[in-house]
Structures are given as structure tokens and as C-alpha cells.
Amino acid sequence: MRIFLPGLLLLANSAAVSACPEGSETLISCTFKDGVRTLTTCLQGEQATYVFGRPGRQPELEMKRDVRDVDMTPWPGIGGSIWEEAIFSNGNVRYIVYYSLSKDPGARFPMEAGVIVEQNGEELAHLRCDAGSVDSGYPLPLFDAKVAAGQVYSLETGQWE
Structure with missing residues (x-):
């Protein structure tokens, strides 16, 4: 059974929350x-997925989006x-998935990540990943996928065109 909402695809019979499927790349x-x-964000071709649960x-929430x-x-x-941040939108709710890699060689857990949930610019939740559980790193393959899809990032405006 599939339920379609504007820009969101929920799969009622989808697989349980797990690692990225074979042939895809982990984002964060x-x-x-x-x-x-668990939060799993993946890239497969021109599709990016967000799975939480x-x-x-x-999954409690599953989104599949074109990289554009x-x-x-x-x-x-x-x-x-x-x-870096990858931002998945569902109507007026944004899921800002981020990671941060400390340049400090003495950092106990140099990689941190999480997700910030915003609605109409107001923060609803900020979940921080368990220390040592983060799978990500620079650069996210999403950047190259967006470029391959014809988008250009402007350092001046901070926007994709």
C-alpha cells in the first residue's frame, strides 16, 4: 500500500529501518x-532518501526526493x-540533517551529527546522534549528484540555482 502526500511517499509495506540499500551511498x-x-539518509542515482524510526x-517517517x-x-x-547539511522538506516542515567533523586531533568523538526539525522557521526538535554512531564524512555525495543534475551552488548567495 502506498500513500501519496504532496512531495512525500510513505510506503506502508516498506522495509524496516536499516542501513542504506545495496548500490546506494550513505549521506548521514x-x-x-x-x-x-535510527536515522538513515541515502543517495541512489538522482534519488535521496530519509528514513527515521x-x-x-x-519507519516512522520515510521520504524519497529527487536530488534537485x-x-x-x-x-x-x-x-x-x-x-555539511542535507535538508529534506515535507510541506512547511524541514528536516535539517547535519554532520560536523572536528579538526581537533585530540577530540574524543570527532564526528557529531543530528537532525533539526523546523516548521515555518521555528525549531520543533533537535535530535543529536549517539556518540560514535555517525556514518558520514566530507564530502557528502549529494553535492556531486546535485551538480550532475544541472544545479550550481552560489557561494555568494548560499543557494542552489
Whole structure:
């Protein structure tokens, strides 16, 4: 059974929350609250997916988007960490999935990540990934996929054109 909402595809018979499917690349994935919930974002060709929920169960939220419809903020090349964001939208709700890699060689957990949920610009939730559970890194393959799809990132405006 499939339920279509504007820009959102929910698969009622979809696979349980897990790692990215074979043939796809991980964007940012991790666990929350000692593994109680999992976030997996993947890239396969021109499709990016966002899957959130309890491991081994049906996803609580699953989105599949064309890479042109997933916003991305690439690392600007400065600062004490390397970071990027992938932004999945569902109506007026944005899911800002991010990672940050500390340049400090002494950092105990140099990789941090999470998801910020916003509605109409107001933060509804900020979930931080469990330490040591983050699978990601610079550069996200989403940047190259967006370029391959004909988009250009403007450093001046911070927007994809």
C-alpha cells in the first residue's frame, strides 16, 4: 500500500529501518537515545532518501526526493570543523540533517551529527546522534549528484540555482 502526500511517499509495506540499500551511498546515518531510534539518509542515482524510526520496525517517517528537491549547505572551507547539511522538506516542515567533523586531533568523538526539525522557521526538535554512531564524512555525495543534475551552488548567495 502506498500513500501519496504532496512531495512525500510513505510506503506502508516498506522495509524496516536499516542501513542504506545495496548500490546506494550513505549521506548521514546514526542512532539516537542509545540506539532506540535510527536515522538513515541515502543517495541512489538522482534519488535521496530519509528514513527515521525504531530499528527493525516500519519507519516512522520515510521520504524519497529527487536530488534537485533536497537542499544542501556545503562546507564553506573555514572554521574549526568540517560540516555539511542535507535538508529534506515535507510541506512547511524541514528536516535539517547535519554532520560536523572536528579538526581537533585530540577530540574524543570527532564526528557529531543530528537532525533539526523546523516548521515555518521555528525549531520543533533537535535530535543529536549517539556518540560514535555517525556514518558520514566530507564530502557528502549529494553535492556531486546535485551538480550532475544541472544545479550550481552560489557561494555568494548560499543557494542552489
